[in-house]
Amino acid sequence: MNGSGRHLAKRLGTAAGALLLAAALTVPACKKDIPLPGPSTRSTEVAQLPPKPDLQKPAIREKNPDGSYTVEGLLQRRDKHLGETLTVRGKVARVTKCVPKEPIIPPPSPDGTLPEDAIDALPPLPPTNCDPPPSAYLVDDPPQSQRQLLVYGTMRSVLAGFTEGEIVQVKGTFDIISTDGVFLRQAGLLQLPDVEIPKEAPAPEPGEDAPKPQ
Numbered sequence: 001m002n003g004s005g006r007h008l009a010k011r012l013g014t015a016a017g018a019l020l021l022a023a024a025l026t027v028p029a030c031k032k033d034i035p036l037p038g039p040s041t042r043s044t045e046v047a048q049l050p051p052k053p054d055l056q057k058p059a060i061r062e063k064n065p066d067g068s069y070t071v072e073g074l075l076q077r078r079d080k081h082l083g084e085t086l087t088v089r090g091k092v093a094r095v096t097k098c099v100p101k102e103p104i105i106p107p108p109s110p111d112g113t114l115p116e117d118a119i120d121a122l123p124p125l126p127p128t129n130c131d132p133p134p135s136a137y138l139v140d141d142p143p144q145s146q147r148q149l150l151v152y153g154t155m156r157s158v159l160a161g162f163t164e165g166e167i168v169q170v171k172g173t174f175d176i177i178s179t180d181g182v183f184l185r186q187a188g189l190l191q192l193p194d195v196e197i198p199k200e201a202p203a204p205e206p207g208e209d210a211p212k213p214q
Helices: 003-032 071-076
Strands: 085-096 135-139 149-152 167-177 184-191
Touching (some): 071 149, 071 184, 085 149
Parallel strands (some): 149 184
Antiparallel strands (some): 085 135
């Protein structure tokens, strides 16, 4: 290698060394420029959350202290009580009294006039001749659910005296269809019997002693 070649190699080696030195000095300088994370700004306060709701449903009360059934207690065990005669206590949510489809014409008296109590003396219309048939709906008070018990009877049953909002205790037969086929309710209905009207004792014949009261 001549003198000029050795001189060029020496210059190249010096330049390479300078570049390596610059790289070595640059790396620490870059690390110093990275900012360090500051202290955490997360709050130390504990959030006050509302208590967990109680997802368990309250137990259904089947009977009242006097032994009568509640509305929900009876309807919830429908299959168990079908065909039974039992007593239910509840509040009258709605009641429908008998409205005849046709005007009632009472029988005239022998003299052709109508007695004032003629309508009262007539037998009650069958529910099929009432529009709509007499019925009522009972609910629990206090309520246990939104369900209602259909109560059905003629205007000679205790249903005739029902008033909306009052608490009643009634005895009837629990089923899904009334005996006359007027009502059909899969949830169940309570059919009330007619109130028996005591018959008056026949008047004694002349010369006979009147029957002694029991």
